[in-house]
Amino acid sequence: MTSTPSRTLSTRIERWPIAGSFTISRGAKTEAVTVVAEVSQGGVTGRGECVPYPRYGETPEATLQAMQAMAEPLARGLDRIALQAAMRPGAARNALDCALSDLEAKAAGQRIWNLLGRPAPTPCTTAYTISLGTPAAMAEATARAAHRPLLKIKLGGDGDSERIAAVRKAAPKSELIVDANEAWTEDSLAANLAACADAGVILIEQPLPAGNDEALARIKRPVAVCADESVHDRASLEGLRGRYDAVNIKLDKTGGLTEALAMADAARAIGFEIMIGCMVATSLSMAPAMLIAQAARFVDLDGPLLLARDRDHGLRYDGSMIYPPDAALWG
Incomplete structure (x- = not known):
């Protein structure tokens, strides 16, 4: 034996x-x-x-x-x-x-998707991130990326209305997601939501600090709002009802692909849209997330595009199109 x-x-x-x-x-x-x-x-x-x-x-x-x-x-x-x-x-x-x-x-x-009984991943469009800066600097960076179909705009509080207007002018044809990273306040919420709606933004990530986001349940939301820092794994989903329309699943928050897949299933059952997100990292971090991307309304897996170089056998990016991993990389 x-x-x-x-x-x-x-x-x-x-x-x-x-x-x-x-x-x-x-x-x-x-x-x-x-x-x-x-x-x-x-x-x-x-x-x-x-x-x-x-x-x-x-x-x-x-x-x-x-x-x-x-x-x-x-x-x-x-x-x-x-x-x-x-x-x-x-x-x-x-x-x-x-x-x-x-x-x-x-x-x-x-x-791995065959072993897990999941659909084989297919190519999908990822967002491309524009870092926080002055309206002029962000407009310049946006203009260089205006050929991309989906842009994710990092915002930061004071001056965000000007930033989003400048970005929209620089990329009139791109779909826009904005990410405030908890930087807005209840007092600035309505004005910033209106500015995003005027710019045709399709999703706003985490406008208010996690744990202090009750105002989202009391205000009319002209743009869909996505939880990021307010959501971690399945246990945190139920408390988001009425405040958020979507949840950003990140494997570093869920603690891996196993929980992320279960969380995506549970979130859809509750009625949330799914966003699959990432930290800035190599293709080895992005590859497992491609399984979640298949059922996600919003895909944000541009981490390797922001690096000076990626690891060997990295994911193939064709513009903003991201392709499933080869077995040499992962899975």
């Missing part, structure tokens, strides 16, 4: 330069710091990548430690399903969950 070889875990922090800089209401950065997990068994290795989110108190070092703490349970046979209860949602669990999914697919010699 042959015993099953144990699993070994390898983790590391990687740094990927951003092309220029990436600016949102909470600050700017010039590199993407990711944490990679590799789970090996029987000569096969599965990979996953995550981006620790400072907004939730995550750091690369703490994320690395949380992943390394699972080395012994993984060696004893902890699988992807048991992982959900063994770790809290967040970046560390995401990398391990995606690595185990990749390992599962490679060991079976099948694509």
Whole structure:
């Protein structure tokens, strides 16, 4: 009787330069710091990548430690399903969950969507992000991207009405999503919503701070509003009724593909539109999210497009069209 070889875990922090800089209401950065997990068994290795989110108190070092703490349970046979209860949602669990999914697919010699009984991913259009800046700077950046069908505009509070008007003038034919990253207030909400409606914006992400968004239930919303920082996993969905029209699913928030798929199913059942989002990261982070993108109304998986370079075997981007991952990358 042959015993099953144990699993070994390898983790590391990687740094990927951003092309220029990436600016949102909470600050700017010039590199993407990711944490990679590799789970090996029987000569096969599965990979996953995550981006620790400072907004939730995550750091690369703490994320690395949380992943390394699972080395012994993984060696004893902890699988992807048991992982959900063994770790809290967040970046560390995401990398391990995606690595185990990749390992599962490679060991079976099948694509992960077949093993999960999900539709095979097909090409889809991703948003392209315009960083926060002055109206003139954002208009200049928008003009360079005006050929793209869907733009995501980072806003930041004071002056947002001017920013969105300048962006719309620079890209008259593009669909626009705006992301305030919790920077608006109850006092500025109505005026900013009206400015977005005037500009033909199709979606507004997280206008008010999470935990202080009650005003969304009391005001007429002329543009659909999407929860981002206010939503994490399935447990947070029910409290969003009446305030939001859509939810932004990010694997670093849900703690991996396993919960993200279940969350997408639950959100649609409640009546929410689905947005699949990302942090600035390589194609290894985007690849699992392509399974969610198949049922998403809004796709925002442009992370690799914002980097100076991507990893080997990265996703294929043809303009704003994103193609499913090759097995050499993931899944």
